[in-house]
Amino acid sequence: xxxxxxxxxxxxxxxxxxxxxxxxxxxxxxxxxxxxxxxxxxxxxxxxxxxxxxxxxxxxxxxxxxxxxxxxxxxxxxxxxxxxxxxxxxxxxxxxxxxxxxxxxxxxxxxxxxxxxxxxxxxxxxxxxxxxxxxxxxxxxxxxxxxxxxxxxxxxxxxxxxxxxxxxxxxxxxxxxxxxxxxxxxxxxxxxxxxxxxxxxxxxxxxxxxxxxxxxxxxxxxxxxxxxxxxxxxxxxxxxxxxxxxxxxxxxxxxxxxxxxxxxxxxxxxxxxxxxxxxxxxxxxxxxxxxxxxxxxxxxxxxxxxxxxxxxxxxxxxxxxxxxxxxxxxxxxxxxxxxxxxxxxxxxxxxxxxxxxxxxxxxxxxxxxxxxxxxxxxxxxxxxxxxxxxxxxxxxxxxxxxxxxxxxxxx
Numbered sequence: 001x002x003x004x005x006x007x008x009x010x011x012x013x014x015x016x017x018x019x020x021x022x023x024x025x026x027x028x029x030x031x032x033x034x035x036x037x038x039x040x041x042x043x044x045x046x047x048x049x050x051x052x053x054x055x056x057x058x059x060x061x062x063x064x065x066x067x068x069x070x071x072x073x074x075x076x077x078x079x080x081x082x083x084x085x086x087x088x089x090x091x092x093x094x095x096x097x098x099x100x101x102x103x104x105x106x107x108x109x110x111x112x113x114x115x116x117x118x119x120x121x122x123x124x125x126x127x128x129x130x131x132x133x134x135x136x137x138x139x140x141x142x143x144x145x146x147x148x149x150x151x152x153x154x155x156x157x158x159x160x161x162x163x164x165x166x167x168x169x170x171x172x173x174x175x176x177x178x179x180x181x182x183x184x185x186x187x188x189x190x191x192x193x194x195x196x197x198x199x200x201x202x203x204x205x206x207x208x209x210x211x212x213x214x215x216x217x218x219x220x221x222x223x224x225x226x227x228x229x230x231x232x233x234x235x236x237x238x239x240x241x242x243x244x245x246x247x248x249x250x251x252x253x254x255x256x257x258x259x260x261x262x263x264x265x266x267x268x269x270x271x272x273x274x275x276x277x278x279x280x281x282x283x284x285x286x287x288x289x290x291x292x293x294x295x296x297x298x299x300x301x302x303x304x305x306x307x308x309x310x311x312x313x314x315x316x317x318x319x320x321x322x323x324x325x326x327x328x329x330x331x332x333x334x335x336x337x338x339x340x341x342x343x344x345x346x347x348x349x350x351x352x353x354x355x356x357x358x359x360x361x362x363x364x365x366x367x368x369x370x371x372x373x374x375x376x377x378x379x380x381x382x383x384x385x386x387x388x389x390x391x392x393x394x395x396x397x398x399x400x401x402x403x404x405x406x407x408x409x410x411x
């Protein structure tokens with residue numbers, strides 16, 4: 001079975017909202033062994049929606065629609081699909097009763113147009129909406145399947161997971177399921193990683209390997225097809241072992257992990273506390289920490305030491321260090337990391353100093369960055385970066401490299 005996802009709503013085309021529904025549905029379908037070949041977005045226009053339906057019918061076995069099931073005049077998805085398929089609409093009494101009960105519970109007057117939400121394609125399987133009003137539906141005709149889902153993600157996701165996927169699995173003729181696992185890497189480019197894994201990629205069959213670059217990181221999606229989850233898991237385990245034997249130095253986590261989350265977990269497990277001295281990053285690193293649940297278990301505090309006077313007077317950087325080497329130096333990064341750790345009595349001190357750009361500074365090129373790392377009982381280290389990006393891109397990448405180096409020292 002191959003599928004096409006058709007998102008209905010002019011707000012998608014205007015850029016007012018992102019189509020996160022298609023991403024979610026694609027992930028779920030991949031695990032169910034259904035190939036998604038196309039994503040289509042179309043506005044609230046019956047003529048253009050009908051055209052999209054005709055195109056999709058020519059290339060997909062399963063058409064999944066999101067949006068356009070509401071009570072207003074521009075919600076025309078099911079009416080347009082019914083006309084395109086030559087079928088009628090009927091009132092689902094259970095859905096209508098549920099809608100009326102909702103308005104009674106909330107002490108609101110129900111306008112007549114809300115009854116429209118209970119209309120379904122005649123002969124379709126109703127997908128109950130337990131988080132909203134308009135039900136979904138699953139309809140088969142002419143060797144193809146059609147699924148209609150509400151647009152709001154809070155309604156669509158639980159409906160698709162609980163009722164949509166089981167309906168699709170029931171129609172699948174083959175029982176092979178797709179299982180995937182994502183490996184996350186940092187500090188290596190997509191081209192380099194692909195080159196190092198070239199032999200594995202060239203000989204891939206099942207599982208398959210798909211590299212993807214994004215936001216300064218690289219991911220490898222491993223995908224295995226098998227009727228048994230246990231066997232598929234073994235196939236992925238074996239492939240993962242081969243990949244990490246080649247590029248394990250850059251690996252840090254799985255699936256939806258982030259560098260900050262993995263580093264935070266590691267510090268919590270070890271009972272370590274952290275303090276930060278931020279010049280270049282200006283508090284960005286600490287902001288990423290405090291965005292995580294349980295940040296108070298790890299972060300003691302920090303100093304935004306943007307000017308040299310603050311480095312000297314608050315964090316006790318030696319005046320000769322600033323005169324002889326400047327603030328953008330290995331020596332300054334080391335002193336900042338050691339001194340902030342002592343100031344806050346933390347287990348780890350980390351510092352960031354450099355030239356974000358766009359102009360050069362201290363005689364150093366834009367993108368020159370030093371990260372200092374002081375861990376109690378260990379020699380303090382400093383790491384040099386030579387970044388090539390815009391000002392804010394350099395700051396964000398610096399923060400990521402901070403987590404990268406910290407995680408490497410903890411593991």
